[in-house]
Amino acid sequence: MNDKELIARRVAREIQPGSLVNLGIGLPTMVAQYVPAEANVFFQSENGIIGIGGLPDGMENPSLSDAGGGMIGALPGAAAFDSAFSFGLIRGGHLDMTVLGGLQVDSQGRLANWIIPGERVPGMGGAMDLVTRARKVIVAMIHTAKGQVKIVDKLNLPITSGRRVDLIVTELAVIKPCEEGLILKEVAPGVEVAEVRAATEAELIITEPVTTMELE
């Protein structure tokens, strides 16, 4: 199992049956593969659809894409709508969960994921709306970036939202941000707490025994 698959499998376990979930582009999109069909989860894409499904070969429709512009399928029971409605779902408290990638998260659980000033300025797209008002925000990311720490004491990149995210899932650990700081809840199979600490700049608090991630 590679790192991204491990992260996707662990995040999938957070998803409640029957809920409405928005997955970001890249790694977060992989999460859908590990959510069983019988969980009856509805996936939203902010460009205007609930009910994204797998796409059978040769069934691409040029009027049906996800938020990355990739061709998708729609399940029976899907609904399509305009962008104002789609963001009403997001800001209005109707979206149960979003899973997004991250560039940095700080000790208060604040996320930066939309700009590296002077280097990469892609824009925030829907990320600020999603982080500000999804009912639950999960950051799914590789723990470090080419040796650079990403879970930092203080952000040096511009924040996406002042809201504290609910959970950080990496290939090393599951971390829960709260008022007191970042609580280390779980480690990946075979990973020691010391390894997680070494790869993390922010202080990790341990309140209860750290458990091993369950992935199946």
Place this chain on the structure above:
Amino acid sequence: MKKTTSAAEAISSIPEGATMMIGGFMGVGTPEHLIDELVRQNKGNLTLITNDTARPGVGVGKLIEARLVKHVIASHIGTNPETQRQMIAKELSVELVPQGTLVEQIRCGGFGLGGVLTPTAVGTLAAEGKRSLEINGEQYLLELPLKADIALIKARQCDYYGNLQYRLTAQNFNPIMAMAGATVYVEADELVPAGCIAPDDVHTPGILVDYIIKSKVMA
């Protein structure tokens, strides 16, 4: 009955330097034929309000490549390296707005509202220069309306009164922009007789549409 016209004629009536809203999300639901015509007629100096600048060769990405745009208001430009290059070279100014805020600003423009209060972007770089208000103990940003001289819209079906029906995720910003453009041009995959789109199935009433163009680019 509305005026049906060719893309060439429709675009020839648009002045250089117009402020233009163009529907679409990564090129899906974008009036490609009208964009090709803007490029062919070299209509420059445009202010473009659109969700994203797609990719080079796709959707509004073609306007960026042809250097017809001087200012763009969008939520995302990351998939078009040419937009980034022109922005860094200061050939193009870019205003980045959260997607949900952008569509609400356009909605305000078309719906006669003085602005909208959103919790999105409070305390971020995108809040700079904006008024912040506390309502019931929570912080909101006041986002002001956006309007345009022109809206270029893409629909699946259009009848001869201009009633529109969109398809799947090709809907996106189109119905909102159809309310906010002073003159609205629709490129439709299919032109159908009045009555073919049942009243319940009309997404945008024809009264908002000024010019109808049959798409030559099937989508």
